[in-house]
Amino acid sequence: MKINEELCGVCSGCASVCPRGAISVFERGLTVDLNLCNNCGVCASVCPMGAITVEKE
Amino acid sequence: MNYDLVIVGAGPGGTSTAISALKAGGKVMILDRKTNVGVPVQCGEAIGKTGPSLAEIDVPKRAVMNPIRGFKIFSPNLTPVVYAKNEAEGFIVDRRVFDKELLVRACELGADVMVGANVVDLVYEDGKVSGVVARCFGEKVEVRGEVIVGADGVNSTVARISGLRKFIKPRDLDTSAQFEMVGVNIEEVDLMEFYLGSKVAPRGYVWVFPKSENRANVGIGIGAGMGEKTAYGYLMDFIKNNPRGKELCKDAKPIEFRVGAIPLGGPNPKNVADGLMLVGDAAGQVHPITGGGVGYAIVCGSIAGKVAMECIEKGDVSEKALSKYESLWREKYGHEFSQMLALRNLLEETDDEVLDDLAKILTGENVVDLTAGKKIGVVLRAAAKGNVKLLRLLNELRKLQLIQ
Numbered sequence: 302m303k304i305n306e307e308l309c310g311v312c313s314g315c316a317s318v319c320p321r322g323a324i325s326v327f328e329r330g331l332t333v334d335l336n337l338c339n340n341c342g343v344c345a346s347v348c349p350m351g352a353i354t355v356e357k358e
Numbered sequence: 359m360n361y362d363l364v365i366v367g368a369g370p371g372g373t374s375t376a377i378s379a380l381k382a383g384g385k386v387m388i389l390d391r392k393t394n395v396g397v398p399v400q401c402g403e404a405i406g407k408t409g410p411s412l413a414e415i416d417v418p419k420r421a422v423m424n425p426i427r428g429f430k431i432f433s434p435n436l437t438p439v440v441y442a443k444n445e446a447e448g449f450i451v452d453r454r455v456f457d458k459e460l461l462v463r464a465c466e467l468g469a470d471v472m473v474g475a476n477v478v479d480l481v482y483e484d485g486k487v488s489g490v491v492a493r494c495f496g497e498k499v500e501v502r503g504e505v506i507v508g509a510d511g512v513n514s515t516v517a518r519i520s521g522l523r524k525f526i527k528p529r530d531l532d533t534s535a536q537f538e539m540v541g542v543n544i545e546e547v548d549l550m551e552f553y554l555g556s557k558v559a560p561r562g563y564v565w566v567f568p569k570s571e572n573r574a575n576v577g578i579g580i581g582a583g584m585g586e587k588t589a590y591g592y593l594m595d596f597i598k599n600n601p602r603g604k605e606l607c608k609d610a611k612p613i614e615f616r617v618g619a620i621p622l623g624g625p626n627p628k629n630v631a632d633g634l635m636l637v638g639d640a641a642g643q644v645h646p647i648t649g650g651g652v653g654y655a656i657v658c659g660s661i662a663g664k665v666a667m668e669c670i671e672k673g674d675v676s677e678k679a680l681s682k683y684e685s686l687w688r689e690k691y692g693h694e695f696s697q698m699l700a701l702r703n704l705l706e707e708t709d710d711e712v713l714d715d716l717a718k719i720l721t722g723e724n725v726v727d728l729t730a731g732k733k734i735g736v737v738l739r740a741a742a743k744g745n746v747k748l749l750r751l752l753n754e755l756r757k758l759q760l761i762q
Contacts, residue, residue: 310535312533312618313512313619314533314582317526317531326391328474328476347528347531348533348588349588349590351591
């Protein structure tokens, strides 16, 4: 998955729904642990800005 | 130093927990990930009416921007339902000031504070939570306390690590976007406006909350992933294309844009563990329909702080002892939350045309009663006579004990 930083408003919705805890939220942005992420796409579905894209394998 | 309470999160839930513990003689540390507490604002900034009373909340005077004496709700075809009292029953506040003022109160009562402290782990001792590990300005810090309070919001690290809420199901989340605008063509400065409809805001609403004669928060919350567009997309559609939205906003200039996430699927099954309590959004203490949470966080936090100090004084901070907090807050709001969750699910399945018909027969008082879990009158069923779909909805409301 990829986060478009120009669109992300750091609401932390994506992190709160991630079943694997792969997204960490900081004051100014997010980091994604790609080792934990399995591209399930749930984060993208809740983003208010459409800032997350998930590439289907 | 060993604290009585270590509170993670300096929002209304955290500071109210702190204030009540400090008043009971506790030693308190508050940590917040942000270096600027209360910023960015992630809130529509309306306080009052549903949920705890203004007397219970003790709104900081400096945070009040505009008194509110009612609302207009617009159904999908823009049929209005109006509720307007002669006197203010709520406020639009400035959350930057609101949160800071509560933190100042806590500090003045003796709380220690660390800003820019990102909690990354919990410390366990003999199976009991006994501290937190935080990253603060490049350093690793450990803070110990008798009771750790997770008041760290929708994406609560404390809830996740403790296992009390590992993650939120998308359908239990609302996702939100909001402009603060100047030059809004506000009709009545002391009435809030709400807009409903599957095309306006699927399982949610658009709000217009006036902060002054020409300045307002224009925002939206929708069920996460429930529409064809993003929350931002629906909000822009309202501003540009909705007959009322475009009139309201045609001269408006955005001075701020914010996004947010609201956990409105009801409270976590459990919000206490040995040495641990959750408060506010972290606990899911949010009205499932309005998405309002500030008042609940403040009242539940006050209960949490008091119970924590009682337990510490008795030398027992086990889950069993701390569960007094859980029973007390559920006694106040548990029924309301579960009933409103059922109402939310019912409204989610209700067609736009039925909402339009409902708007024709509901009064503003009816809406206030419904969202407070109070029964509304039989007169509605007489008014809905012959309208099968509407009668079916009213029948469902009766099953929820929301109609006589």
